[in-house]
Amino acid sequence: MADRYPGYDVLNKRNSMSWNDQTRAVIDRRMAIDPGKHEFFTAEEWPTLCAICARIVPQPAGRAVPAPVAAMVDEKLSANNGDGYRDARLPPMRDAWRRALAAIDEEAKSRYGRRFHELGGLLQDDLLTAIQNGDVLGKAWRDLPAKLFFQKRLLHDIVSSYYAHPTAWSEIGFGGPASPRGYVRMNFDRRDPWEAAETKPGDEEKARRENARVG
């Protein structure tokens, strides 16, 4: 997909008025996450989670700093920072992930004879689609509703981790926290000088010039 915000890097705002010390501290911590670090997930579970993340939020190959999505999910789980709400039909966050990852691997083995991360991308997608639709056969699921887990846990945790990362912000033209600097031009299709400039087809250079000034 073509870059809609060419030349935009939200991290250029780091030392501008847009961010304060609190924001800098939080984002620095997030940027320093080691992509291979996992404390909650076992060595057995880890490749499965990484493979799932790569299918749900695939990232272009040439990224300087790819969002370490799996490590971010792991961080959330190892700190056991819940969302403050939970669909009562699902077990608590940590239990749900543990049981689901085991069930997904078992499902892969029973269908294709291999573990999930060993499958090709198309088969992985097939399996994830089956889980999304609740078409699972494995006994490991027991009373864990696969469809609900996919909707409320897997998608939620992976996607919200991805979009919490500055690399994803730069991709979608998001400016990070709106404090201390907020927005002035509120109308449709208007931008403040400290917001990302979206390109129109054939006008990439203009957006690139404007994005070089964003700070």
Added chain:
Amino acid sequence: MNRSDTALDLVSGLALAGAAAAMLVRPRHVTAIARSPLIPMTSRLASGASRGLLRRLAPPPRPRGARKLARLISGYGASRTVVQTAGRRLNGSAGLLAFSVLADSAVEHYRGSFQNRAMYTPLVAATLTLGASVFGMADKRAARHPVRDTVYGAAAATGLAGLGFHAYNILKRPSHLSWLNLFYAAPIGAPMALALAGLLGRGAEKVRDTPYRRRASIFGLSAGRMLAGVSAAGLAGTVGEAGLLHFRGAFHNPFMVAPVTLPPLAAVLLSAAAAFPGRAINHLARWWLRLTAVLGFAGVGFHAYGVSRAMGGWRNWSQNVVDGPPLPAPPSFTGLALAGLAALALIEEERNG
């Protein structure tokens, strides 16, 4: 008004207040003094002495023709100065208004990203008006100047056209004529400041062009009264604008009430002085207009404080100057008050001369 007049006013005011207080507190003493034989005696003495002094100090008689000429020269000299000064003061107030419009429209139209090419127009018109006004203030010649006249006319026309553009901006938005759009769309009152700068400038040129020994007039009417009317109406309009936007700001600072309380009174007093000129009312109007002029400058200080109070303060100026209270807006009160003062001077000149 010269200094001795002011001092006299102050002294007589104090004396009157003292007399009134004495009447209230010690009425018997006051009656006793009034009945005393000293009173008529002193007044008789004083009038006799002054008559004697006058006789002694009176200039030696001159031939009748020369005396007439002297009176003519002195009379016309004085009136000429007042009218000329008033004209230049009006140029100055038009210039101050134009400066306010230039700075304000530059900031606000930058905020609006110059979405419409026409948004550059007030910048050009206000710059030209400012230039013409500075030229007018520096120009020692009495007469009007065609370039200034043209620029002022164009500024007035631009202001009126701007009113149309701003009304269109308000009405085209969803919910059309609503409080929300009056608060957040193009400000309906702002272009009127440019129109007023143009009108006052035209007035200035007209006043400067007053022939020798004639009263300044516009369309055959008294220029002083007419310009007082324009200034009063302008003040009222600016009060409306400040009222609307300070209401939007929920009058969160008590000083936000000042521009909706002091200038309206100035407008009323100025109108009263134009309609029924008199020593007391002119005096009161003058002081109230001076207060309003000071308020205009103080407003910049208050607005600067407002910017500092917004998130990030002055360090975040690129957001807060644009989104906070407009720094260049309050001096339009000063510009209009100064125009009112110049108009008042013309009214006084008519009354005395």
